[in-house]
Amino acid sequence: MIIWQPNQEINKGRFIIQGKPLGSGGFGTTYKVLEPSTGKLYAIKTLNSTMQLREDFAEQQVKFINEALTIKGFDHPHILKVYEVIQEGELFGVVMEYIDGETLFKYVQNKGQLSESEALLYIDQIGKALEYIHNKGQLHRDIKPQNILLRQNKQEAVLIDFGLTRSIATKSMTNSLTEGYAPIEQYRRKGSFGSHTDVYALAATLYYLLTADGLKKEGEFTPVPAQNRKYDDEVLPAPKHYNSRISQRVNDAILQGMEIEPEKRTSTVFKFRENLGLVVQPRRTPPPNPLPASEEGGLKSSCGIDYTKLHDLLKAGKWKEADEETRRLMLAVAKREKEGWLDLEDIDNFPCEDLRTIDQLWVKYSDGKFGFSVQKRIYQSFGGTRENNSEIWEKFGDKVGWRRGNNWLYYKDITFLDKDKAPEGHFPVVDGCVLFCCVFGVSSLAPRLVNCNI
Template sequence: MIIWQPGQEINNGRFIIQGKPLGSGGFGTTYKALEPSTGKLYAIKTLNQQMQLREDFAEQQVKFINEALTIKGFDHQHILKVHEVIQSGELFGVVMEYIDGETLFQYVRQNGQLTESEALLYIDQIGQALEYIHAKGSLHRDIKPENILLRQNKREAVLIDFGLTRSIATKSMTNALTEGYAPIEQYRRKGSFGSHTDVYALAATLYYLLTADGLNKEGEFSPVPAQNRKYDDEPLPAPKHYNSRISQRVNDAILQGMEIEPEKRTPTVLNFRENLGLVRTPPPNPLPASEEGGLKSSCGMDYRKLRDLLKAGKWKEADEETKRVMLAVGNREKEGWLDVESIDNFPCEDLRTIDQLWVKYSDGKFGFSVQKRIYKGLGGTREYNSGIWDKFGDKVGWRKAIVEYYKDSYHFGNHKWLYYGDITFDKKAPEGHLPQYIFHKWGWVLVWGWCEGRCLLSRRDL
């Protein structure tokens, strides 16, 4: 039996094990490891002690490696990245991305049940990851709060632990499962497996995120197991039973996603996201993604008017059009401004299209990516720093010095943030001066910029 120890060198000294294992499950143990040559940290997963003692250990390692190679083909923002398979002695290890963060289960245990908006944010992210996995012909089969990591200081969820992942085409599967999150078909070796199998677990995860306080008061840490519901007639209380603040729409979507019989259950993750109100319905006759020279949109938004205004150098009208389309894509027309959640969830494809149009027609002078470069160059991050934000405002021309008359002479006093009416809509404006309207709330950039502006300029996809 092999257990890697802190400070141990593996794979001919390429990696050094750091501290105690990050975690251990029914199949594997995950270690934190340093690659001295690059200074990078990785997570390396192996089969655990129990698996190593099995007579068919060699066969299990082959399965372990084959599954790792399948996951290595996954490339999605909300799926843990697998880099390669290594060997150290008789033990194989899967080298994965190391994420400094905590699981959703740990997060909820520490902070209590989530608000509906925050819970839906993470479920939407993991739901998109599952749609990607299903499109690749695989099932995860172990969705639960413990298998979802939150990146440190980010509202970003990542799906981990693919130990039970199988091909959708497989008719006979192991009945390994997590009670409370596994659907009834997972209790059988042969059953009606499909995307609806992961839908149940995703719905059960949302159930827990929204009802944890009530569940924990009753000494439970997961929804009623499907086996109990099926054979012991133990009812599953509606989410609203534990949390009256849950909307009826979300309450009903969860219950439909957790139907016992597969044929009655929400069939796909996309349908589940639609039932939750997370999928924006495209407008009629949307602009094809491949049309009009790369004016791509994930939701069918037409960017031709913005392109034409920028091309004509109508900077003010283009700025107003930028706000219109971004509020429409973010489904925030009624509010008139973007909040943190809508910024974090703003489609990458649409954000890039808007930014690239500004950059192209301003000859590289304007655009969100230009603003981001300036902001980052000043040391800006997602965290609040009034000094850096003020310097950014000075740099892009959103603040100006107040000239005061005192004792027969003029003095330059403190800087103040400009109102939207004072913005310069001309290519002679400072670099990064535009787009600007989207940064305003109540006509004053500072109020919005303290939080939402930093989130936008910290987006990795700009």
């Protein structure tokens, strides 16, 4: 049995083991190593001590290396990069990208369940990685929060641990799995395997990200295992059971993605992302003012809000009245009429459908001059992020006409100019105080607009 020790040199001194193993799973152990000649850090994965003691160790090591060579051909920003295979004595190792960060599971354990917008950001990234893998004819078969790394200080998720990866064409697979995330077909050696197999695990991962606090309160740590659902008639509670702030669209998409029977389940990751509202539909020579939902058969709302008055005010060019109506509608959507303002969580979970309707109405009737999406573009052009940066805020405020003489304007001091005279991005102002909207509105709203593809 071979276990590499801290400060041990391997591969003829090319690498030096750094500290204890980064982690060990059912198949492999991963080490952090330094390449002295370049000063770069890498991760090297080997078969673990349990696998080394098996009679078929040599055969398992061949499979391990063949799988590594398959992954080596992957080139995607959200897939762990594999560089090469090395040998140290009888043990082979796979040299991989070292990511300074933590797993999505540990992140949620420390922070608590995520907001819908943040959870969708990571699911969208991993979903795109899975689409790439599926197009290469492979299945991951072990999607779960523990197999997703977050780069330190970045909202970037990376898919790791391809130990169970198999060709989609394979009809018989090992029944290795992770309870709570594996679909029913994975409990059998032979089954209906396909893209839908990874869809279940991705949907279950999103389920956990959005309901971790509720699950923990009830003594659960994963979604109900598929086998319990099928054979013990155990019911999978809807995500909203644990987290009432989840939008109906996301709630329904998760449940469809976690259907027990493959033929009833969302068939592809692309369709799952589409059901979540994450897919940007291609446009034919997009105009500066996209058509609002009202001219496509009705003003769309996820919660029954009537946007007719806003439509009519904007069409008539009544910008102040439309701005006040926008504020009223947004409070109604978030059920915050009593409080009279939106907090960060309200914005993070604001329904994409309603946000898109409001934005499209403003964009259309201002000929592309006003709207949240216009403000987002201006704000990001100055390098704006969710972090508060006074210099960027001031530039933004000057650009959209919310400052005068180096001072922020209050709502009562705003001059509601006609469309041709108002600065680009001037509307909607939305709140009663421009300073409040600037500091807590645009910065918080920008990530939601990105996640909603607005």
